[in-house]
Amino acid sequence: MDPSGNLDVRSLAEGELGLPAPAATYEEPAGVLRRLAREHKIALVSAVVIVLFILGAVLAPVLTPYAYDDINLANRLAPPSPEHLLGTDEGGRDVLTRLLYGSRVSLLIGIVPTLLSLALGTLVGMVAGFMGGKVDTVIMRVADIVMSFPTMLLAMVVMYTLGDGTLNVFLTMVCVGWASVARVVRSETLKLRESEYVEAARIIGVRKARIMARHILPNCLPTIIVLFTLDIPSSILTESSLSFLGMGVQPPSASWGLMVSAGRSFLFHAPWLAFAPCVAIMIIVLAFNFLGDGLRDVLDPHLQSR
Amino acid sequence: MREGTLRNLAKRLLYALISIVGVAALVFALLHVVPGNPVAALLGDRADPEKVERVSKALGLDQPLYVQFGNYLLGALHGDFGQSYTLGKPVSELMGAAFMNTLWLALAAALVSWVVGITSGLVAALHKNTLLDRLFMGASLLGVSLPVFMVAMLLQYVFAKYLHWLPIAGVADWTGYILPAIALGWSSAGSIARLVRSSVVEVMQQDYIDTARAKGRTNTQVIVLHALRNAMLPVITLMAMQFSGLLSGAFITETIFSINGIGRLSVQAITSRDIPLLQGTTLLCTFVIVMGNLVADLLYSVADPRVRKGA
Numbered sequence: 001m002d003p004s005g006n007l008d009v010r011s012l013a014e015g016e017l018g019l020p021a022p023a024a025t026y027e028e029p030a031g032v033l034r035r036l037a038r039e040h041k042i043a044l045v046s047a048v049v050i051v052l053f054i055l056g057a058v059l060a061p062v063l064t065p066y067a068y069d070d071i072n073l074a075n076r077l078a079p080p081s082p083e084h085l086l087g088t089d090e091g092g093r094d095v096l097t098r099l100l101y102g103s104r105v106s107l108l109i110g111i112v113p114t115l116l117s118l119a120l121g122t123l124v125g126m127v128a129g130f131m132g133g134k135v136d137t138v139i140m141r142v143a144d145i146v147m148s149f150p151t152m153l154l155a156m157v158v159m160y161t162l163g164d165g166t167l168n169v170f171l172t173m174v175c176v177g178w179a180s181v182a183r184v185v186r187s188e189t190l191k192l193r194e195s196e197y198v199e200a201a202r203i204i205g206v207r208k209a210r211i212m213a214r215h216i217l218p219n220c221l222p223t224i225i226v227l228f229t230l231d232i233p234s235s236i237l238t239e240s241s242l243s244f245l246g247m248g249v250q251p252p253s254a255s256w257g258l259m260v261s262a263g264r265s266f267l268f269h270a271p272w273l274a275f276a277p278c279v280a281i282m283i284i285v286l287a288f289n290f291l292g293d294g295l296r297d298v299l300d301p302h303l304q305s306r
Numbered sequence: 307m308r309e310g311t312l313r314n315l316a317k318r319l320l321y322a323l324i325s326i327v328g329v330a331a332l333v334f335a336l337l338h339v340v341p342g343n344p345v346a347a348l349l350g351d352r353a354d355p356e357k358v359e360r361v362s363k364a365l366g367l368d369q370p371l372y373v374q375f376g377n378y379l380l381g382a383l384h385g386d387f388g389q390s391y392t393l394g395k396p397v398s399e400l401m402g403a404a405f406m407n408t409l410w411l412a413l414a415a416a417l418v419s420w421v422v423g424i425t426s427g428l429v430a431a432l433h434k435n436t437l438l439d440r441l442f443m444g445a446s447l448l449g450v451s452l453p454v455f456m457v458a459m460l461l462q463y464v465f466a467k468y469l470h471w472l473p474i475a476g477v478a479d480w481t482g483y484i485l486p487a488i489a490l491g492w493s494s495a496g497s498i499a500r501l502v503r504s505s506v507v508e509v510m511q512q513d514y515i516d517t518a519r520a521k522g523r524t525n526t527q528v529i530v531l532h533a534l535r536n537a538m539l540p541v542i543t544l545m546a547m548q549f550s551g552l553l554s555g556a557f558i559t560e561t562i563f564s565i566n567g568i569g570r571l572s573v574q575a576i577t578s579r580d581i582p583l584l585q586g587t588t589l590l591c592t593f594v595i596v597m598g599n600l601v602a603d604l605l606y607s608v609a610d611p612r613v614r615k616g617a
Contacts, residue, residue: 148599149588153591157576245557278453282448
């Protein structure tokens with residue numbers, strides 16, 4: 001019995017019923033970091049790069065003397081120089097400054113919708129896997145329909161319906177992202193459902209919701225963390241592609257995709273305009289992919305490379 | 307076994323059909339909940355309300371949504387996807403012309419991704435854990451991580467602007483397809499390379515590889531006849547799925563290189579709020595994707611007797 005008076009099923013399963021302990025998938029964050037540092041140096045470097053990017057986004061006003069919408073037509077399309085490290089754009093605005101402010105939008109869209117679709121996908125996938133039967137069939141059919149839709153096309157249609165704007169990009173990313181998460185979590189749940197400690201919990205009459213929250217969810221967590229790190233880069237890429245096509249974030253907000261799109265008109269005269277945000281996207285996406293790969297090896301060696 | 311295979315095929319076809327109709331319904335619903343009468347938007351703010359009503363009636367927009375959807379599906383079965391609002395031509399005609407450009411682009415991109423992906427995956431696997439392996443795998447991760455528009459613009463900048471080797475945009479002749487094909491095939495090549503590597507590494511540990519060697523086969527024979535042949539199973543599935551992705555996912559590549567394909571047509575349809583056209587292109591893309599997945603499934607079961615029997 002735990003202090004709240006509820007049955008502690010895990011200790012029951014381990015102790016009184018004499019069943020083996022659940023697979024040891026839990027690990028202290030410090031331990032994970034230590035193993036990352038030992039086995040995946042590049043993943044650790046990536047983590048540092050990500051932290052630097054986030055710091056850059058947060059501290060943008062401190063890091064640069066310019067404002068992101070300071071128009072100075074006398075100094076338009078200036079090449080990189082000590083005053084403007086990455087040059088200026090067609091309005092004479094400092095590219096580095098816009099890059100820093102743009103990272104706020106791009107990182108936010110990379111992280112927040114991914115979290116939301118992860119939460120939704122986990123819930124739906126867990127319910128589908130655990131309940132089985134008709135619930136499972138219906139949910140997975142819907143997920144299949146969403147997934148048989150090319151990501152960009154679905155995103156474009158949803159953006160069409162909702163209209164442009166940053167908030168709608170958020171919603172769109174959730175609509176697109178939950179299905180693949182649901183599928184992975186479902187298959188994980190199917191495996192866990194057959195495990196002896198879940199069986200034991202069921203036998204002694206623990207409610208389904210509680211089994212899912214106490215037994216299934218914690219054991220899915222490593223997989224979910226890995227999915228999170230690997231889904232962020234694809235969210236960032238989707239946002240930048242949408243904005244590139246003019247369907248995502250709208251000016252005067254700056255996002256990396258938008259900057260690439262604007263810079264493309266000057267590709268041959270002022271290549272830094274388009275390529276600076278491209279390189280930023282590339283670095284952050286690579287960093288998240290390396291980190292995700294490393295975390296997968298450390299946390300969840302069974303998860304297939306995607 | 308025959309009967310089982312047939313039933314399996316029928317089940318998969320049914321699922322594919324459900325997916326296609328489901329997507330069509332989803333898109334139909336999404337496009338029609340947009341506030342505002344599309345006809346009013348089309349005719350402009352100062353249009354005569356009577357005229358708006360007349361045109362709405364002619365287009366069948368005054369009927370309930372499910373009737374409209376039913377009519378749409380019936381028409382689509384006969385290849386009639388309605389009339390484009392903005393381009394004044396039947397959607398089927400517009401899509402037919404665009405599809406050929408997209409098909410050529412997809413074929414060229416697939417060729418790039420297969421050749422590059424399989425070669426580099428194989429080289430990496432055969433030199434497992436060497437510098438060469440790490441180099442190729444690093445490059446493949448770069449392939450997956452680079453945004454398409456970056457690759458496309460880099461290629462334009464280097465090969466068209468700087469070296470003047472190839473046209474910057476447009477597909478006047480076959481050379482116009484080279485840069486877009488590389489841009490589009492690049493990221494698929496990365497994922498193929500990674501899968502080929504892990505698959506070959508696994509196969510090379512099997513007993514039949516030792517057997518083949520013991521029988522006195524040369525190294526090349528072992529690799530080509532035994533290792534690669536078996537390692538290609540999962541790769542074939544990936545390639546089939548990717549090909550349908552290439553056919554329906556070239557929005558950015560087609561936009562950057564000014565290729566009048568399905569992707570560019572979809573983008574145009576969205577920016578000009580041309581609902582019938584958008585509806586048509588999404589349906590076509592979904593059809594291609596679902597069929598690609600189906601073919602991938604079937605190829606897999608044809609190529610692997612274990613799956614065929616188990617299914």
